[in-house]
Amino acid sequence: MAYWRSIGCVAIVTTLASWTGSAHASTNFVEEVQAALYAGKTAEAAVVAGDRLAKAPDDDQARFALGAVQFLQAIEHLGQSLHQYGLRSSYQDPTGLAGLPILRIPVPHNPNPDKLTYEAFRAVLQRFADDLAAADTTLAGISGGAVDLPLNIGLVRLDLDGDGASSDDEALWLIFKTVAEARWLDEREAGKLLVDFDESDVPWLRAYIHLLMAVVEFPLAHDWRDAFQATFHGVFPGAGLPLRVLFEEEMKALAELQEKGEGPKPPAKLPAESWPEYQIRYQAWLETPEGQERQRLDSLTNRATFGGIADLVAFVHLNHWPVIEPERMQRVLENLEAMIQFSRENWRRIKDETDDRNEWIPNTAQSGVLPRMRVTEERIAGWMQFLDEFEALLQGNKLLPHWRFDRGINMRRMFLEPTTFDIVLLIQGSAAVPYLEEGELTTGQTWRQITRVFGGDFFRYFIWFN
Template sequence: MRTALAFALLSTLALAQATAAEERPVAEKYLISGDLAGGQKALDAILKAHPEDAQARFGLGALQFVRAVEHLVQGFYQHGLQPDLSGGMIPFARIPVPANPNPKPIAYEDLRQLFEEFLGDLTKAEATLGQVRDDAVKLPIRFGLIRLDFDGDGQVNEDETLWKIYARLNGQAGQNRPDSEQENAFPITFDRGDVAWLRGYCHLLMSVSEIYLAHDAKLLFDHTAHLFFAKPKTPFPFLKNDPQGLNPMRDNRPNVGLIGDLLAFVHLLHFPVKEPARMGAALTHMETMLTLSRESWKAYLAETDDDHEWIPNPKQNSVIPNGKVTGEMLKGWLGFIDEAEAILAGKKLVPFWREADNKAVNLHRVFTEPRELDLILWIQGTAAAPYLEVGPVTQPEFWSRLLRVFRGEFFGFAIWFN
């Protein structure tokens, strides 16, 4: 009798465990296995049969976003991107791309193509996420187990994780990773607010890509691409990648070649406008990102649960250690959205750092009336001259208060909040 009862209990437990395993989102299975192409096919089939399945659509959009990142990483790997040589100066160069023993040569046109494909992939992901309508949708994902095929060999290993990219791009992420129970899994229950959040991130990355593609950086590439890629196609074959990285000294002597390369890099930070319409598109993406941030917080504030929150409302807890969001912080962030929208619309001007008869910079016109982007002349101030005008100016007191509310870590929270 006892044996039969024990067997029945074990059978029930096994059935419950199997049912729980089956209830994991379909998207998670493929994100963990790294079979993103297979996942897209499976979710497309589910949505064809059940177009109302919000979790499947959310999962498809998330998978498409991860696949966009994977495609970019694989492109960098194929061409031998050397992330350590950037010194952290170039955001995309900070991606932890594995060393390629046999990289392909890369031309400037190839690099532009990588960003055009990245932009296209993000557009697809955002469009899918934009069709998620269910306010009750949830997508529980063991984030720490998501795998990407960095080198494009069709296999994934323990080092090829999405977390590795996130931690590299966000300097604080490695310190904030949970070290308690289920550390490796890092479970997150993404919800309706996170749909808008991820759409906002798509628009942020699309904006950055559009700004890059709007300008012609070929001159910079031809003279300094060897700092970042193993085999760049340039008119100067004698320029070679330095295996010691950005080290100004070599064998206790000045590394004259590298010092010259760095000077050339700074000297060539001016980019003619190649496709001006892309600057307008970048502005639209930024404006949409802010709209989606407001939408995400509307959804977060409507939540009454506390379920492994990625971004919590003031009454919830975050899966990120020290990720508490106070009411004052939320008020400050919503105020930032209002201020940023006014600046991007040209309703408020950005203070000019030189005396110019009370004139300030209209950032809206920087996007709608693009001119050659010369970073050195912007620092000097003369590049801002065409955009100077008199009008309402965003006040330093607003930004000081914002920094104070976020304990001096506003920019870190902004990357998280989007």
């Protein structure tokens, strides 16, 4: 799971470009943008690309450069906002809320975070959505001209804490390694991640932007204040959230465990001892000072270990979110449909390519830069089948089956006629009733056929292909 998530992090990185030997960009333009990106100065890179575009409005390479940098700035601004409120991106429990989308950016530690409210977090999401929309608007102006933008991903840096500088911890290859748990990646390997972005990567980037916009618009469409107030203390522990005492108790337990070490161990069962006899002896041992200490340490272990799981359960329990901005649900639908269209165009262009220059996503005759990722005709066909099936669901031409009904759920109506979102009631069936219709159902056999060609790594390829 961690590896396919890592592809999402690499995808963010690869939206940038450095410029060498282009017919559409001067050497100075290339060097200035490179210097800015490699120093973590995305604002400077945006100014250089913007100035170039102002002088040559038909320069699609400069326009792609600007849109890509704007997208990177969207990620950077998100990271800075999460740092501002003290995101605990080193959260130890992978089952906790820190694994949710948007919260996986490994920002530097902030010892003095600002106070966070539900309204402030919605503002963080809104700014991210606005930044993404700005990047997409820029990219939408590309008219089909040549794009040739090589980028050494291993040299790019961000400013995730907003201090105006970029530390070694903010190098993109280190961010990728942290999120992906990519043990194979070191500074030497990162230096090999040179990608030549071209025209096929324009729709790829736009598809990725629309996917992220759909992810952000969904929570903004709903009122989920109660879930936020009750569970986000573990994600932003120093931000003054109402139930931060839960996290504080978890940390106190962890500190005591570290201080006391392993502690006494219970007596082992003797070879000649029956199980009932051992249970009697074990229960007697629990009453001794050593046994009491063992029980105390076990209690502390549970407290320190299961807090994240408990918060996640509570988050699901409080997943009863009234719709407050229904127009956003329509935008979720529109963004997902746009993602499908741009992905199709991306693959149309990829399949037509005849060069072979450090491709981000190669066709079957090209070489790519990512290890462990292979493009085959079977996988391309499987991806096209996925796009067709997903589009049929979004358009209401196929219905989503429910275990409780012969009829199926019209997903399109869920976006266009939204009601209170409650995942438990959807699974139970009562929240699905308003959307039930007669019609053709998508089948488990179809989805097994789609995922089979990706060798069990469908979600990893989904983030890469989008």
